[in-house]
Amino acid sequence: MNVLRLQRISLRFGGVRALDDLSFTVEPGTVHALIGPNGAGKSSCFNVISGHYHPDDGSVSFGDEDITQLSPHQIARRGVGRAFQNIALSAHETVLDNLMVARHRLTRSGFVATSLGLPRVRHEERRHRERVMEIARFVGLGEKFDRPAGALAYGDRKRVELARALSSEPELLLLDEPAAGMPTHEKWEIAHLVVSVRDALGISVLLVEHDMPMVMAIADRVTVLDFGRRIADGTPTEVQRSPEVIAAYLGSSPGPEEPENAAARRTRSETS
Amino acid sequence: MSETATDLLPGEPKPARRPVLNTSGRVERLRKIALWLSLLPLAAVPLYLDGSWLIIGILGMATAIGAIGLTLLVGTAGQLSLAHSFFVAVGAYAYAYAAGDPAGGGVEGLGLPSALAALIAIVASGLAGLLFSPVSARLKGVYLGVASLALVFIGDHVLKNATPVTGGYNGREVAPLSVGGFELSGGSPDLWVLGVPYGGRERLWYLALAVLVLAVVAASRIARNRPGRALQLMRDNPAAAGSMGVPVQRYKAAVFTYSSVFAGTAGVLTALAFEFIVPQYFTLELSISYLTMTIIGGLGSVAGAVAGGLFVTALPLLLERFTGSLGFLAAPGSGGLDAAMLSRFAFGALLVLVLICEPGGLAVLSRRLRRRS
Amino acid sequence: MKALQLLLLGLSLGSIYSLIALGFVAIYKGTKVINMAHGSILLTGAYVVAMLSPHVGFLAAAAAGVVAAAVGAIVVERLVSAARTTDHLVLTTLTIGVDVLLATELTHRIGSSVLTMGDPWKDRQTEIMGTVLPQARIGATAVSVLIIAAFFLVFHKTNFGVRMRASADDPRTAALMGIDQRRVALASWAIGGGLACVAGIFLAAFPNPGLDQTAGLIALNAIPAIIIGGLDSTEGAVLGGLIVGVTQTLVDGNASSLHFLGEGFGTVAPYVVMLLVLLWRPSGLLGSKELNRV
Numbered sequence: 056m057n058v059l060r061l062q063r064i065s066l067r068f069g070g071v072r073a074l075d076d077l078s079f080t081v082e083p084g085t086v087h088a089l090i091g092p093n094g095a096g097k098s099s100c101f102n103v104i105s106g107h108y109h110p111d112d113g114s115v116s117f118g119d120e121d122i123t124q125l126s127p128h129q130i131a132r133r134g135v136g137r138a139f140q141n142i143a144l145s146a147h148e149t150v151l152d153n154l155m156v157a158r159h160r161l162t163r164s165g166f167v168a169t170s171l172g173l174p175r176v177r178h179e180e181r182r183h184r185e186r187v188m189e190i191a192r193f194v195g196l197g198e199k200f201d202r203p204a205g206a207l208a209y210g211d212r213k214r215v216e217l218a219r220a221l222s223s224e225p226e227l228l229l230l231d232e233p234a235a236g237m238p239t240h241e242k243w244e245i246a247h248l249v250v251s252v253r254d255a256l257g258i259s260v261l262l263v264e265h266d267m268p269m270v271m272a273i274a275d276r277v278t279v280l281d282f283g284r285r286i287a288d289g290t291p292t293e294v295q296r297s298p299e300v301i302a303a304y305l306g307s308s309p310g311p312e313e314p315e316n317a318a319a320r321r322t323r324s325e326t327s
Numbered sequence: 328m329s330e331t332a333t334d335l336l337p338g339e340p341k342p343a344r345r346p347v348l349n350t351s352g353r354v355e356r357l358r359k360i361a362l363w364l365s366l367l368p369l370a371a372v373p374l375y376l377d378g379s380w381l382i383i384g385i386l387g388m389a390t391a392i393g394a395i396g397l398t399l400l401v402g403t404a405g406q407l408s409l410a411h412s413f414f415v416a417v418g419a420y421a422y423a424y425a426a427g428d429p430a431g432g433g434v435e436g437l438g439l440p441s442a443l444a445a446l447i448a449i450v451a452s453g454l455a456g457l458l459f460s461p462v463s464a465r466l467k468g469v470y471l472g473v474a475s476l477a478l479v480f481i482g483d484h485v486l487k488n489a490t491p492v493t494g495g496y497n498g499r500e501v502a503p504l505s506v507g508g509f510e511l512s513g514g515s516p517d518l519w520v521l522g523v524p525y526g527g528r529e530r531l532w533y534l535a536l537a538v539l540v541l542a543v544v545a546a547s548r549i550a551r552n553r554p555g556r557a558l559q560l561m562r563d564n565p566a567a568a569g570s571m572g573v574p575v576q577r578y579k580a581a582v583f584t585y586s587s588v589f590a591g592t593a594g595v596l597t598a599l600a601f602e603f604i605v606p607q608y609f610t611l612e613l614s615i616s617y618l619t620m621t622i623i624g625g626l627g628s629v630a631g632a633v634a635g636g637l638f639v640t641a642l643p644l645l646l647e648r649f650t651g652s653l654g655f656l657a658a659p660g661s662g663g664l665d666a667a668m669l670s671r672f673a674f675g676a677l678l679v680l681v682l683i684c685e686p687g688g689l690a691v692l693s694r695r696l697r698r699r700s
Numbered sequence: 701m702k703a704l705q706l707l708l709l710g711l712s713l714g715s716i717y718s719l720i721a722l723g724f725v726a727i728y729k730g731t732k733v734i735n736m737a738h739g740s741i742l743l744t745g746a747y748v749v750a751m752l753s754p755h756v757g758f759l760a761a762a763a764a765g766v767v768a769a770a771v772g773a774i775v776v777e778r779l780v781s782a783a784r785t786t787d788h789l790v791l792t793t794l795t796i797g798v799d800v801l802l803a804t805e806l807t808h809r810i811g812s813s814v815l816t817m818g819d820p821w822k823d824r825q826t827e828i829m830g831t832v833l834p835q836a837r838i839g840a841t842a843v844s845v846l847i848i849a850a851f852f853l854v855f856h857k858t859n860f861g862v863r864m865r866a867s868a869d870d871p872r873t874a875a876l877m878g879i880d881q882r883r884v885a886l887a888s889w890a891i892g893g894g895l896a897c898v899a900g901i902f903l904a905a906f907p908n909p910g911l912d913q914t915a916g917l918i919a920l921n922a923i924p925a926i927i928i929g930g931l932d933s934t935e936g937a938v939l940g941g942l943i944v945g946v947t948q949t950l951v952d953g954n955a956s957s958l959h960f961l962g963e964g965f966g967t968v969a970p971y972v973v974m975l976l977v978l979l980w981r982p983s984g985l986l987g988s989k990e991l992n993r994v
C-alpha cells in the first residue's frame with residue numbers, strides 16, 4: 056500500500072496564495088480529513104494531488120514515485136480516484152455509463168477492437184458491468200442504472216459521483232465534500248460508507264468535509280487549512296483543541312455549519 | 328448497506344449472480360432483428376428504380392457515412408470540425424489517383440488495383456486526420472472548429488494547384504471499382520437480376536448500402552462502449568475525464584482521426600458515384616452541409632446522422648428533378664429561386680430552428696414520440 | 701522600395717482585417733460565441749451602402765450601412781439567446797445557420813454584379829515616403845486607427861467598458877454586481893456588426909475592384925487573425941489582423957517568385973501562419989491560456 060506525501064506545496068493564482076508551504080502525509084488504510092473555511096485551498100490541494108494543477112513549488116509523491124508533474128490520467132492510473140465537489144457527471148448518459156467510464160484504466164478495448172466488435176470487447180464489457188453494478192448497490196443507488204444521471208435527485212447524483220470514483224478501484228480515494236447539501240440522515244449514511252470503504256475495501260480516503268461532527272466521528276487524522284496554510288495536523292481530538300483552529304473558525308470567516316455561508320459556497324461552487 | 332460491503336472485495340470483477348437489465352436486453356434484441364429485416368426492402372430497390380433515382384440514394388448513403396463520423400466527433404466528443412470536406416476530398420482524390428491510369432492524358436495515376444486503391448484512400452484520409460493531431464489534440468470544442476477552417480482553404484488550394492495529381496480546376500476522372508474483374512461501380516461484365524440489367528449504379532447501390540451498414544454498426548459500437556463513454560465525459564467535463572484515467576489529448580486526436588476515416592470512406596463512394604471529381608465540390612459549403620446533417624439528425628446520434636445525411640443530400644436533387652412540376656421553382660441558373668437556393672434556405676432555417684427549439688434534433692424528437700405512443 | 705510599398709499596403713489591409721477581427725473578439729468576449737455569420741453581416745452592410753450611395757451620398761450611405769450591419773448582428777444575437785442551451789458549440793453552429801440564410805439571400809440579390817461604395821477616394825493615389833499608395837487605403841488606415849483607438853478608450857476607460865470587461869472575465873460575478881448581461885451582449889454584437897461594415901466598405905475600395913457575392917468569405921480572413929492573436933484578446937485581434945494583412949500582401953506581391961506554391965497562395969498563406977502559431981502557442985500570441993477550473 057502506498058503513502059501519499061505532500062511536501063512544501065505552494066500554489067499561486069495571480070496574487071492569491073491558494074496553497075502556502077503545505078505538507079502532510081496520508082497513511083495507507085486511514086480516513087484522513089482535510090478541513091478549513093471556505094476558500095482555504097482544500098479543492099486546490101486535491102487539484103494538485105490529482106494533477107489538474109501543477110504546484111509552483113514542492114512535490115507530491117505516491118509510494119516511491121514523484122507524481123508532481125504527471126497529468127490527471129497518469130495519476131488516475133496509479134490508483135488515485137477522485138470524486139468532485141461540483142458534480143462532474145455526464146448528465147445525459149445513464150448512471151451505468153457514468154460509472155463504467157471509471158473502468159477506463161482497467162479496460163483495454165480501443166477504437167479498432169470496439170468497431171470490429173471483437174468477442175473480448177463484449178466479454179470485458181460484461182465483466183466490468185457486473186462489478187460496477189455491485190459498487191452502485193454498495194453506495195445505495197439501488198437499481199437506478201438506466202436512468203440518465205441528470206434526472207436523479209441531488210443526493211443520488213452525489214452518490215453516483217462517489218460510486219464513479221470507487222469504480223476506478225482506487226488505492227487512494229479523494230472525496231471532496233461527498234455529503235455537502237444532504238440532509239443529516241443521508242450525511243450519516245455517507246459517513247458509514249466512507250468507513251466501510253476504508254475497512255471492507257482497504258482503501259485510504261482523503262476527505263474534505265465541512266460537517267464537523269462527521270469529521271470527528273470518522274477521521275483517523277485531520278489536517279486543517281486556512282488561507283492555504285496548514286494550521287493544525289493531528290488526531291481529531293488534538294485538532295479540536297488547537298487554539299489556531301478555533302481562531303480560524305470563529306475569526307475571519309463564519310463557521311462551516313453556518314447555513315448562509317454553506318448556501319453561498321454552494322452557489323459559488325455550482326457556478327464555476 | 329454495510330452487509331454488502333463485505334462481499335465487495337477489490338480486484339477481479341466477479342461473474343454475475345443474475346442477469347441484469349434482462350427485459351431491456353430482450354427489447355434491444357428485437358429491435359436489432361427489426362432493423363436487419365428493414366434492410367431487405369432496401370436491397371430490392373435497384374429492381375424497381377432506374378439509375379437516375381438510384382444515384383440520389385447512393386450519394387445520400389455515401390454522405391450519411393461521412394455524417395456518422397462527424398456526429399461522433401461533434402456530438403459524442405464535443406469537438407467541432409469544419410474540415411470534414413477536406414477529409415472527404417482526401418478520400419476521393421487519393422482513390423482517383425491510386426486507381427488512375429498512369430497513361431491517362433495529363434493527369435497522373437498509380438494504376439493500382441482499384442480495391443487496393445480504395446483501401447489506400449481510406450487509410451490516407453485517416454493518416455491526414457492523424458497528422459492534424461498536434462492541433463486536434465490541443466484545441467477544444469468551438470476553437471478547434473475555427474482552426475480546422477485552415478484545412479478547408481489549404482486543401483482547396485492544393486486541389487486547384489497540384490494539377491498532375493488532382494487535375495486542377497478541371498478535376499479528374501475516377502476509375503470504377505472492381506474486385507477480381509467484376510466492377511462494383513461500372514457495367515462490366517454484364518449482369519442481369521430477375522430480368523433487370525444491373526449496371527454501375529445498381530451495383531454501387533449495394534456497395535454503398537453495405538458500407539453504410541458497416542459504418543452504422545461500427546459507430547454505434549464506439550458510441551455505446553468504452554471509447555464512447557470516455558468521449559462523452561471528455562465532452563461534458565474534461566477534468567473529470569482525466570481523473571477517470573482517460574488520456575484526454577490522445578482521445579481528442581483519436582476521435583478526430585476516426586472521424587476522418589469515415590469522411591474518407593464517404594469520399595471514395597462519392598467519387599465512384601460522380602465518376603468525375605472537381606475541387607468546386609469539396610468546399611466549406613460541403614463541410615457545413617455535413618454539419619447540418621448531424622444537427623438535424625441530433626448531435627451524437629448515429630441513426631440521426633443517417634437520416635440527416637439522406638435528407639440533406641436528397642432534398643436539392645429531388646427538388647431539381649421536380650422543378651418542372653413544382654410551379655414556383657425557377658430553372659437552375661436562371662437567377663430566380665431554384666432548387667439549390669430553396670434547399671439552402673431550408674437547411675439554414677432548419678439549423679436555426681432545430682438549435683433554438685430542439686438542440687437534440689430528430690433523435691430526441693423521435694425518442695419523445697416513441698415514449699408517448 | 702517595393703518592399704516598403706508592400707509593407708505599407710499590407711499594414712493598411714491588415715488594419716481593415718483588424719476591424720473585422722476586433723468585431724469577432726468583441727462578440728466572443730461578450731457572449732463566448734464565435735459569430736460565423738460575420739461575413740454575411742459585413743456583406744449586408746456593404747450591400748446597403750452600395751444600394752444607397754448613388755442616391756444619398758457616400759457618408760449617409762455608410763452610416764446607414766453601419767446601422768444595418770449592427771441591427772443584423774443584433775438580430776443574430778437575439779436568435780442565439782433564444783436557444784434553450786448555453787453550449788457555445790451549439791450557439792456557434794446556430795450562427796452558421798444564420799450565415800447560410802443570409803448568404804443565400806445576398807447571393808441571390810447581388811447576382812453577378814460587383815458592389816462599389818461610391819467612396820470619395822476613387823482610384824487616386826498619393827506618394828508617401830517614396831512609395832505610391834492608394835488614397836482609399838490611407839483613408840482606411842486612418843479610420844481604422846481612429847476606430848481602434850476609440851474602441852480601446854471605451855473598453856478601458858469608460859464605465860461601460862469596465863462593465864463589458866467584467867462580464868467577459870467572470871459573467872456570474874458581473875451578474876451579481878448588477879451588470880445587465882443582456883445589454884452587454886447586445887452592445888458587443890452591435891459593435892461587432894458596425895465594425896464589420898466599416899471594414900467591408902474599405903475592402904470594396906481601390907485597389908480592390910469592389911465586392912462580389914463571395915465577399916462574405918473574405919471576412920473569414922479575420923479567423924486566422926483572431927486565432928493568431930488569441931481569441932479573447934482585443935490587442936491580439938489588432939496584431940493578428942496586421943499579421944494577416946502583411947502576410948497576404950507580401951505573398952501576393954511576390955507571386956512570381958513564389959509561383960511554386962501555386963496560384964493565389966496569398967489567400968491561403970494566413971491559414972498556414974495560423975497553423976504554425978497554433979503549433980507553437982495553442983491559445984494564440986496574446987490569448988490567455990484556458991485553465992480547466994474544477
Ligand SMILES: Nc1ncnc2c1ncn2[C@@H]1O[C@H](COP(=O)(O)OP(=O)(O)OP(=O)(O)O)[C@@H](O)[C@H]1O
Pocket residue numbers: 068071072073091092093094095096097098099100140320324991992993
Ligand atoms: N483556477 C483558479 N483560478 C484562480 N483562482 C483560483 C482557482 N482555483 C482556486 N482559486 C482560488 O484559490 C482559493 C482556494 O480555493 P479552493 O477552491 O481550493 O477552496 P476550498 O477550500 O475548496 O473552498 P470551498 O470550501 O469553498 O470548496 C480561492 O481563493 C479560490 O478563489
Ligand SMILES: [Mg+2]
Pocket residue numbers: 097098099140231
Ligand atoms: Mg472546495
